[in-house]
Amino acid sequence: xxxxxxxxxxxxxxxxxxxxxxxxYALRRKSTVAFLMTLPxxxxxxxxxxxxAFYAIHLATLNKSMxxxxxxxxxxxxxxxxxxxxxxxxxxxxxxxxxxxxxxxGFIVAHFAHNIPSKKQxxxxxxxxxxxxxxxxxxTLAWLWLFDPSYSAFNYxxxxxxxxxxxxxxxxxxxxxSVILVNVWYGAPFFMIMYLAALKSVPDQLYxxxxxxxxxxxxxxxYVTLPMMRNIIAITTLFSLIVTFAxxxxxxxxxxxxxxxQTHLFATWAFRVGIEGRDIPLGASVSLFMAPILxxxxxxxxxxxxxxxxxx
Amino acid sequence: MSRRRLSRRQFVTATALSSxxxxxxxxxxxxxxxGKLSIGLWxxxxxxxxxxxxxxxxxxxxxxxxxxxxxxxxxxxxKLLLTQTAEAEAKSGHDILASGGPWQPQAxxxxxxxxxxxxxxxxxxxxxxxxxxKYLGQADGKWLAVPAVIGSQIKGPCSRIDLMKKYADxxxxxxxxxGSPPKADNWTLDTFLKAxxxxxxxxxxxxIGLGETxxxxxxxxxxxxxFGAELVxxxxxxxxxxxxxRQALEYYKKLISFLPxxxxxxxxxxxxxxxxxGKGAMILNPPSAWAVAKRDxxxxxxxxxxxxxxxxxxxxxxxxxxxxxxxxNFSKNKQAAKSLLTHLSQPTSIERLVEASGGxxxxxxxxxxxxxxxxxxxxxxGTLYHYPDPYHxxxxxxxxxxxxxxxxxxxxxxxxxxxxCLKYAHGEKMExxxxxxxxxxxxxxxx
Numbered sequence: 001x002x003x004x005x006x007x008x009x010x011x012x013x014x015x016x017x018x019x020x021x022x023x024x025y026a027l028r029r030k031s032t033v034a035f036l037m038t039l040p041x042x043x044x045x046x047x048x049x050x051x052x053a054f055y056a057i058h059l060a061t062l063n064k065s066m067x068x069x070x071x072x073x074x075x076x077x078x079x080x081x082x083x084x085x086x087x088x089x090x091x092x093x094x095x096x097x098x099x100x101x102x103x104x105x106g107f108i109v110a111h112f113a114h115n116i117p118s119k120k121q122x123x124x125x126x127x128x129x130x131x132x133x134x135x136x137x138x139x140t141l142a143w144l145w146l147f148d149p150s151y152s153a154f155n156y157x158x159x160x161x162x163x164x165x166x167x168x169x170x171x172x173x174x175x176x177x178s179v180i181l182v183n184v185w186y187g188a189p190f191f192m193i194m195y196l197a198a199l200k201s202v203p204d205q206l207y208x209x210x211x212x213x214x215x216x217x218x219x220x221x222x223y224v225t226l227p228m229m230r231n232i233i234a235i236t237t238l239f240s241l242i243v244t245f246a247x248x249x250x251x252x253x254x255x256x257x258x259x260x261x262q263t264h265l266f267a268t269w270a271f272r273v274g275i276e277g278r279d280i281p282l283g284a285s286v287s288l289f290m291a292p293i294l295x296x297x298x299x300x301x302x303x304x305x306x307x308x309x310x311x312x
Numbered sequence: 313m314s315r316r317r318l319s320r321r322q323f324v325t326a327t328a329l330s331s332x333x334x335x336x337x338x339x340x341x342x343x344x345x346x347g348k349l350s351i352g353l354w355x356x357x358x359x360x361x362x363x364x365x366x367x368x369x370x371x372x373x374x375x376x377x378x379x380x381x382x383x384x385x386x387x388x389x390x391k392l393l394l395t396q397t398a399e400a401e402a403k404s405g406h407d408i409l410a411s412g413g414p415w416q417p418q419a420x421x422x423x424x425x426x427x428x429x430x431x432x433x434x435x436x437x438x439x440x441x442x443x444x445x446k447y448l449g450q451a452d453g454k455w456l457a458v459p460a461v462i463g464s465q466i467k468g469p470c471s472r473i474d475l476m477k478k479y480a481d482x483x484x485x486x487x488x489x490x491g492s493p494p495k496a497d498n499w500t501l502d503t504f505l506k507a508x509x510x511x512x513x514x515x516x517x518x519x520i521g522l523g524e525t526x527x528x529x530x531x532x533x534x535x536x537x538x539f540g541a542e543l544v545x546x547x548x549x550x551x552x553x554x555x556x557x558r559q560a561l562e563y564y565k566k567l568i569s570f571l572p573x574x575x576x577x578x579x580x581x582x583x584x585x586x587x588x589x590g591k592g593a594m595i596l597n598p599p600s601a602w603a604v605a606k607r608d609x610x611x612x613x614x615x616x617x618x619x620x621x622x623x624x625x626x627x628x629x630x631x632x633x634x635x636x637x638x639x640x641n642f643s644k645n646k647q648a649a650k651s652l653l654t655h656l657s658q659p660t661s662i663e664r665l666v667e668a669s670g671g672x673x674x675x676x677x678x679x680x681x682x683x684x685x686x687x688x689x690x691x692x693x694g695t696l697y698h699y700p701d702p703y704h705x706x707x708x709x710x711x712x713x714x715x716x717x718x719x720x721x722x723x724x725x726x727x728x729x730x731x732x733c734l735k736y737a738h739g740e741k742m743e744x745x746x747x748x749x750x751x752x753x754x755x756x757x758x759x
Contacts, residue, residue, distance in 0.1 A: 065759065077755075083752075148585070149577060149585075149586075167577065168577075169574065170575065258576060259577060260576070272726070275390065276413075277722050278397075278721065279758075280397075
């Protein structure tokens with residue numbers, strides 16, 4: 001109103017001035033600055049994640065030659081295939097087993113690392129993180145050589161003790177064991193570092209109080225450590241479950257899904273069907289089938305995290 | 313600031329003069345006068361082989377005044393296949409692209425420029441192509457791609473002369489003498505099985521993969537065809553529950569018991585390593601394993617002899633993997649692309665390419681299987697003489713043929729043949745194995 005009284009010349013000028021003022025105010029707001037600064041990342045995610053996701057949904061609704069809309073036809077076809085259900089079963093087995101072992105090993109190693117004096121702890125932390133830091137395609141190639149049919153270092157060592165060579169990747173049971181082993185080796189350090197951070201945030205007073213109450217080592221873990229780490233365990237498990245479920249490189253390099261499809265996961269089978277078999281819509285449907293399974297897991301895990309957050 | 317204004321009269325004069333100058337100027341052909349051409353070729357594993365292709369392309373480019381760019385794309389990690397798929401989706405990319413596998417011309421048929429106009433004269437000059445090249449490279453009488461010499465291969469037996477003599481009592485050099493026709497009437501699948509058993513007993517098993525990569529699948533394809541075993545016939549009917557398929561499975565079951573225990577996990581490198589490590593008496597492979605042995609284990613290379621396949625009840629079939637060069641129909645310089653492919657398919661060009669690959673690359677044409685390079689390779693002298701099947705005693709075959717190519721591609725990439733063999737050999741009942749394969753093939757028929 002003051003502006004109007006001072007500048008009697010034109011209403012448009014006033015409007016322009018107030019618009020400019022609003023822009024200035026908006027730019028001064030922290031949320032606007034934050035938005036502008038994250039905008040490049042939002043654009044990047046939109047281009048590299050959101051667009052491909054919707055494009056994959058579009059592809060999954062087309063026929064094999066991608067000329068006709070078939071709705072849920074590809075999914076209906078998949079549900080009738082034995083191999084598809086075998087892949088579902090294997091993906092669940094692979095992801096759940098690997099995540100349990102990664103969490104268990106990560107938890108144990110985090111405790112060991114936590115009890116090391118802080119000077120030496122840094123070196124140990126660094127060394128323990130090495131498997132997680134090396135690109136998995138590279139480290140898996142090294143594992144492939146260890147399992148190699150002709151030159152396996154493992155079989156050579158076993159041979160020194162008179163043990164017959166093991167078909168690490170040629171037998172379904174051993175092949176599943178091998179891909180899970182490599183995934184655990186690669187992923188356990190992530191759990192270790194997350195749990196270590198969580199352990200450091202547990203107040204010492206709680207342990208002191210538990211000790212005064214006569215709690216033994218196991219009771220301290222069960223009644224103090226684990227409840228204090230519940231949220232971080234839940235979120236780490238969810239994150240790892242998603243990544244492990246969608247794993248591609250380890251299986252592709254070690255077994256390519258064999259023998260007789262018995263180590264295929266969603267991603268490797270989608271690649272086999274979609275790219276190598278030139279049935280892109282079916283491949284897209286296979287890879288999209290991961291989404292509802294992971295969404296259900298995410299719902300239950302995050303629901304508990306929210307509930308505990310509200311209780312706190 | 314003053315600004316000089318252009319009058320209408322001055323504008324008309326200037327335009328007329330410029331037009332006259334442009335029209336009357338002499339036409340200067342620059343390096344790229346006939347346009348640009350981008351080429352994506354298979355990255356050859358033989359050192360120096362890429363250089364020969366580049367030289368041939370550059371010689372053509374200099375003559376035709378075309379600006380060329382060549383990318384060598386590895387097939388490791390399916391990179392070439394991924395490139396082809398991405399370019400097909402984007403409708404943009406190289407003008408000429410080597411196929412990332414034998415089925416690509418058929419898989420991308422709708423997006424490829426027909427090659428009939430250049431294939432006619434090429435075939436007339438170089439001789440006819442074999443049936444497998446026609447099956448993979450043609451659709452409804454239309455050539456979808458040009459057979460590429462680079463990368464095309466036969467995966468015949470590469471035997472250890474000493475071990476085959478010692479354990480199987482077979483003189484492979486006498487059976488396939490350098491410079492002369494084969495004396496291989498007794499070289500049958502039965503003899504092959506007996507030799508596999510003998511070498512297994514001697515501690516040097518044959519290295520035949522049963523994985524899901526091309527070496528394993530191609531071998532299974534040739535052995536199945538030797539029994540006349542087809543999963544799907546040329547009309548697209550399921551023919552799995554046949555005596556021929558049963559015989560092939562029985563044969564493979566016996567053979568698997570004489571192979572190393574982990575052949576189910578073998579990839580295309582495993583058989584090479586098996587031979588080079590000195591652990592095996594024979595592998596089925598192009599001469600790449602021998603060539604690496606020449607460098608890394610010369611004492612083993614000196615004992616290697618590449619020769620023909622054993623004959624089965626329905627004939628002598630060799631595992632064959634042809635490569636192709638294709639031109640996208642969205643290419644901006646199709647004429648130049650065709651001209652270059654014609655140049656690369658000339659006998660002199662082919663001979664240079666085969667020599668550069670040390671005899672690994674195989675021309676698809678009938679008149680070009682007697683190049684001197686195969687007779688000259690050593691050690692031992694003449695080791696590759698019979699590699700290109702110079703006396704045309706074998707049917708060069710691709711696994712899963714003669715099924716319609718779109719179904720055959722699925723059978724091939726899903727490695728249905730090797731999976732059947734493994735299932736049956738590992739205790740699955742014959743009828744269950746056949747029912748499983750039938751279910752798989754029914755799925756492959758979806759449109």
